[in-house]
Amino acid sequence: MIAEPAVGLKALHSKRGWLGVGVAVLVMGILVPVLSLGVPASSALHLPDYLVALLGKFLCYGIVALAIDLIWGFTGILSLGHGVFFALGGYAMGMYLMLSIGAQGVYKSALPDFMVFLDWHELPWFWRGFNNLSVALCAALVVPGLLAFAFGYFAFRSRIRGVYFSIITQALTYALMLLFFRNETGFGGNNGLTDFKSLYGYDLHRPSTKVALYVLSALGLLLTYLICRYIVTSKAGRVLRAIRDVESRAMFVGFNPTNYKLFAWTLSAVLCGLAGALYVPQVGIINPGEMQPANSIEMAIWVAVGGRATLFGAILGAFLVNGMRSFFTAAMPNAWLYILGSLFIAVTLFFPDGVAGALGRLKRKS
Amino acid sequence: MSTSALSSTVPTEPTTAPEKTATKSKRPWSVRPRIVDPVRREKVVAGRPAVLCVDDISVSFDGFKALTNLTLILDKGELRCLIGPNGAGKTTLMDVITGKTKPDSGTVFLTHDARDLTQLAEYEIAELGICRKFQRPTVFAGHSVYENLELALQGKKSVWSSLFFRLTPAQKTTIEEILEQIGLHEHAAVRAGQLAHGQKQWLEIGMLLAQNPKVLLVDEPIAGMTHQESERTAELLKSLAGERTVVVVEHDMDFVRSIASKVTVLHQGSVLAEGDIDTVQNDPRVVEVYLGEPRS
Numbered sequence: 001m002i003a004e005p006a007v008g009l010k011a012l013h014s015k016r017g018w019l020g021v022g023v024a025v026l027v028m029g030i031l032v033p034v035l036s037l038g039v040p041a042s043s044a045l046h047l048p049d050y051l052v053a054l055l056g057k058f059l060c061y062g063i064v065a066l067a068i069d070l071i072w073g074f075t076g077i078l079s080l081g082h083g084v085f086f087a088l089g090g091y092a093m094g095m096y097l098m099l100s101i102g103a104q105g106v107y108k109s110a111l112p113d114f115m116v117f118l119d120w121h122e123l124p125w126f127w128r129g130f131n132n133l134s135v136a137l138c139a140a141l142v143v144p145g146l147l148a149f150a151f152g153y154f155a156f157r158s159r160i161r162g163v164y165f166s167i168i169t170q171a172l173t174y175a176l177m178l179l180f181f182r183n184e185t186g187f188g189g190n191n192g193l194t195d196f197k198s199l200y201g202y203d204l205h206r207p208s209t210k211v212a213l214y215v216l217s218a219l220g221l222l223l224t225y226l227i228c229r230y231i232v233t234s235k236a237g238r239v240l241r242a243i244r245d246v247e248s249r250a251m252f253v254g255f256n257p258t259n260y261k262l263f264a265w266t267l268s269a270v271l272c273g274l275a276g277a278l279y280v281p282q283v284g285i286i287n288p289g290e291m292q293p294a295n296s297i298e299m300a301i302w303v304a305v306g307g308r309a310t311l312f313g314a315i316l317g318a319f320l321v322n323g324m325r326s327f328f329t330a331a332m333p334n335a336w337l338y339i340l341g342s343l344f345i346a347v348t349l350f351f352p353d354g355v356a357g358a359l360g361r362l363k364r365k366s
Numbered sequence: 367m368s369t370s371a372l373s374s375t376v377p378t379e380p381t382t383a384p385e386k387t388a389t390k391s392k393r394p395w396s397v398r399p400r401i402v403d404p405v406r407r408e409k410v411v412a413g414r415p416a417v418l419c420v421d422d423i424s425v426s427f428d429g430f431k432a433l434t435n436l437t438l439i440l441d442k443g444e445l446r447c448l449i450g451p452n453g454a455g456k457t458t459l460m461d462v463i464t465g466k467t468k469p470d471s472g473t474v475f476l477t478h479d480a481r482d483l484t485q486l487a488e489y490e491i492a493e494l495g496i497c498r499k500f501q502r503p504t505v506f507a508g509h510s511v512y513e514n515l516e517l518a519l520q521g522k523k524s525v526w527s528s529l530f531f532r533l534t535p536a537q538k539t540t541i542e543e544i545l546e547q548i549g550l551h552e553h554a555a556v557r558a559g560q561l562a563h564g565q566k567q568w569l570e571i572g573m574l575l576a577q578n579p580k581v582l583l584v585d586e587p588i589a590g591m592t593h594q595e596s597e598r599t600a601e602l603l604k605s606l607a608g609e610r611t612v613v614v615v616e617h618d619m620d621f622v623r624s625i626a627s628k629v630t631v632l633h634q635g636s637v638l639a640e641g642d643i644d645t646v647q648n649d650p651r652v653v654e655v656y657l658g659e660p661r662s
Contacts, residue, residue, distance in 0.1 A: 236528035238513055242506045249504045252464065253577065254492040254523045263525045 020312070021225070028059070029218040033211045049207050052214050056282045058322050059217035063224045063275035065302045065318035066311060067268040070228050072300065073308030074237060075264045076244030077161075081169030083296035084176050085144035085269040089276025090286040091180075092143060094193035095127060096136030097204075097281060101197050113195070114188045124186045133200055140277035141270050148269030149262065156258045156265070170293045177291035192287025199281050210282070217278045221315070224271050228311055231267075240264055241309075301344050307354025316355055400485045402475045410439065416477050417442045417611050418463070418496070418581050423472035423484075425458055425635075432458040433469070434635040440581065445607035447622045447643075448615045450632035451655060456615045457501070459632070460583050464498045465491045476580070493523070495580035501589065503566035507559030511550050511569055514558050515541045518573035540576065548572040548602065564595035571602060582612045588621055600624045619647075 032055060035047040064086055072078050098112045107116040111123065129135045151172060155165055183189035202209045231237050242250040243257045251257055280286045289295075298321070306317020321343070328336045351358050402421075410421045420438040424431070433455045440446060448456050461467035463474055465488040474483040476494060483491055506514050519537055521527075533541075545551045548568040553561065558569060567587060574582055584603065588596035596618075603625050606612050616622050622629060622643065629646045631639045639649045646652055 231529065234529050235516070235531035236525060238509060238517060239528050241508060242517055245506055245508050246504050248488075249500075249506065250517075251488045252492050252498055253518045253573065254489050255517075256487070256489045256523070259525050260528075 017312075021222075025218075025222060028055070029215060029222070033215055036211050036214075037208065049210055052207075052210055053282055054326060056210070056214040056217045057279060058319050059214070059221045060275045060279040060282070061299075061302065061318040061322055062221045062315040063217075063278070064272050064299055065306065065314035066221075066224050066228050067271035067275070068299055068303045069308060069311060069314035070231070070271075071264050071268040072303060073310070073314070074232055074244065075240045075261060077261060077265065078163075078166045078300065079169045079265075079268070080166045080293065080296050080300060081171075081173040082268070082272050082299050083293075084173040084291050085148060085272035086276040086279070086299075087176075087180075087286065087288075087290035088144045088147065089140040089273030090280040090290060091187055091193065091276075092130070092136050092140035092273070093277040093280045094196075094286040095130040095139075095187075096133055097196040097199060098188075098193045099127070099131040100199070101195065104197055105195070112188070112193070114183075114191065115186075118183060126186065137277060140273045142273075144273035144276075145266050145270040149266045152262045152265040156261045170296070173291050173296050174293050177288045177293075180288035180291060188287070190287070192285060192289075193280075194285040194287070196281065196284055204281060204284065213278070213282050217282070220274055220278050224274070225311065225315070227267075227271075231264075232309075232311065236260070236263075298340065301340065303354075305343065305347050305354055307351075307356030307358075310354075310356040313354050313356025320355065400482055401480050402473050402482045406473075407475065407477075410437070411477060414439060415442045416440065419475055419477065420459070420463065421473045421475070423459075423462055423469045423474065425455075425462060425467060425469045431635050433462070435472070436632075436636055438630065438637065440611050440613065443608045443611060445603065445612045445614070445625060445627055447626035447629045448613060448632060449617070449619075449622060449629060450638070453634075454632040455635040456632055457585065458635075460498060460585055460615065463491075463581075463583060464488060464496060489523070492577065495578070496583065497574040497577045497579035497581070498583040499567075499570050499574055499585055499587065501585040503563065503570050505558040505561075505566055505569050505573065507557065509558055510555050511545070511558055511561070512541065512554040514569060514573055515544055515576045518576040520576065520578040544572045544575050547575065547605075549598070564591050564599075567591065567595075567599065568602065571599075571606075575606070579610060582606060582610050584612065584614045586615055586617065588616065588618060596621060597624075 032047060032052065035045055036049070036052050039046045064082060067085075068079065068082055101112070103110055105113045105116075107113055109116045111120065115123070130139070155168060160168065179185055180187050180192075181190055187193065196204055198204055199209065199213075202212070204210075232240070239250065239255050239260055242253075243255070243260055247257050276286075276290075302317040302321045303314045304317070305321055306315065307313030321340070324339070324343075325336060328339055347354060353360075406421070407419075410419050416439050418440045420436060423433050423436045425433040436455070436459065438459070448459070450456055458467060462469050462484065465483065465486055469484055472484070475481065476483070476496075479494060483494070483496075486494075506517065509517065516533065516537075519540065521537075542551075545554055548571060550561075550565060550569060550572065553565065558566065561569060571584070571587070574584075587599050587603065591599065600621060603612055603614060614622075614625065626643055629641065629643050630637055631646055631649075631652050633655050638655065639646050639652050641649075
């Protein structure tokens with residue numbers, strides 16, 4: 001059912017693989033900040049702020065793509081609802097940023113503006129504690145994790161698989177989107193959370209803060225990559241692939257597929273939460289639009305384009321598709337969805353193993 | 367299913383209302399006891415050197431009785447062949463023992479364990495040491511031969527232990543030995559999907575060995591094999607019995623003759639005859655339902 005990854009895990013985790021990681025860290029993690037902060041704005045080499053913010057967003061998308069690769073590429077479970085975990089992580093961070101605005105809002109109240117607008121007089125109970133950054137960060141990881149665990153527990157225990165599972169994940173993200181759209185839910189409704197001023201005392205509009213957030217995202221991506229890499233090369237990773245390929249055999253060999261799926265699924269959601277928490281301070285807004293079913297589908301497309309079950313393919317796909325998105329939504333805004341759709345069809349037809357697979361085939365030919 | 371022509375040999379079943387039992391047993395939350403009654407257990411074993419007992423099992427699918435009050439006792443270290451015409455219930459019996467199918471009534475138990483296997487999940491039964499080889503070879507095609515054996519290796523199978531798993535020297539030796547035994551030593555690094563059909567069958571048997579099972583269930587091991595390959599398979603199966611109990615389902619009578627000390631004939635969901643191959647082959651009932659005509 002699922003094509004063999006054309007790029008073997010061995011090639012990915014050789015010395016040359018590590019070299020690639022090192023080069024990527026150097027370029028993305030060091031060169032970009034230096035070009036942005038260390039080079040004067042007049043120089044041709046200077047990297048403008050908007051590009052740093054854009055690349056920072058891509059790094060967060062890279063984390064999401066890795067998380068989806070773990071559950072889809074390696075475990076064979078296609079989630080079309082990962083946007084919900086991403087958004088929940090974003091909301092947790094957004095709540096902290098909202099509360100740290102303090103009395104600088106439009107209404108000069110200690111409460112977030114939208115609550116003043118709704119004529120609320122105190123913070124709802126689930127907002128308490130979110131003026132503490134570590135609480136917010138924990139929530140950004142734990143809340144998506146708990147939701148995924150509960151959802152996965154019932155789905156996997158009932159042996160829901162394949163397209164049925166994918167459809168339910170779409171329903172999940174849609175249902176939460178509707179819930180978050182309501183003003184009464186207490187997360188700013190339609191407008192979401194925005195107008196952030198500072199993070200941990202640092203002004204969000206200053207270039208140095210932006211670069212710092214960028215570097216944190218790069219570290220987040222590196223950490224996620226190392227975690228995923230450890231898992232897929234461990235015996236647990238081999239079990240996940242075994243379950244993906246022949247679940248019944250894996251069961252008769254003595255592995256409980258439910259536990260393994262639940263592990264990969266929950267971890268995947270937690271990583272998405274991390275990505276969301278890093279993403280929101282960089283873009284300055286989180287609203288229910290992030291939970292649109294189409295968003296989650298696009299996330300799966302990143303991985304399909306990049307190539308499943310190779311890890312670096314997922315990151316590549318996230319960068320490639322989002323790079324195209326940035327270009328085309330500026331150059332021809334109306335055409336983007338058609339381009340995305342055609343891209344997905346083309347990849348499915350001609351490169352079922354994605355860019356990573358195509359690269360691997362090129363390498364073997366030469 | 368070729369049941370109609372042979373119906374005279376079986377006690378006639380009331381065919382009107384078996385659907386009821388089928389639906390009743392498929393309830394997910396079973397209230398049946400999880401432990402086999404010790405008195406009953408002793409009565410079934412009756413002092414034999416048994417390892418696995420299938421006691422009074424009945425299974426029906428939408429009214430079709432696949433197994434009817436079937437009792438089968440497997441002794442330690444024996445090599446048993448299960449034969450029977452299509453639809454006799456051989457594969458269903460395997461499914462019941464390994465937990466894939468839940469029976470309407472009856473119990474399955476190991477003599478060294480108190481639990482009723484029909485109440486356990488597949489992976490729990492596998493952990494108890496009952497392993498199964500499927501009719502079609504099912505190996506992990508994307509993994510190397512070595513990795514296939516590593517995954518099958520007996521030991522802790524939880525997520526946590528797999529995350530921090532390292533092969534011990536003893537385990538490495540075990541894998542090497544099995545590779546030698548199944549003749550795939552030179553193919554250890556080959557992806558299992560690239561093996562020839564017969565080699566896949568051996569790899570699957572090797573995986574069962576790695577699980578260090580007490581009971582090995584082997585479903586049609588020589589289907590699609592060349593003559594040489596099936597000879598080698600017969601050798602392999604014979605070398606496995608003794609330490610373990612091996613149950614082989616097979617159609618090929620020559621193959622059965624070449625490996626089995628004891629044969630059980632199933633017919634329409636019950637045991638029709640049991641004994642050594644010559645006794646069974648000359649049993650007139652067996653001749654009638656299964657062999658069709660006496661062999662020369």
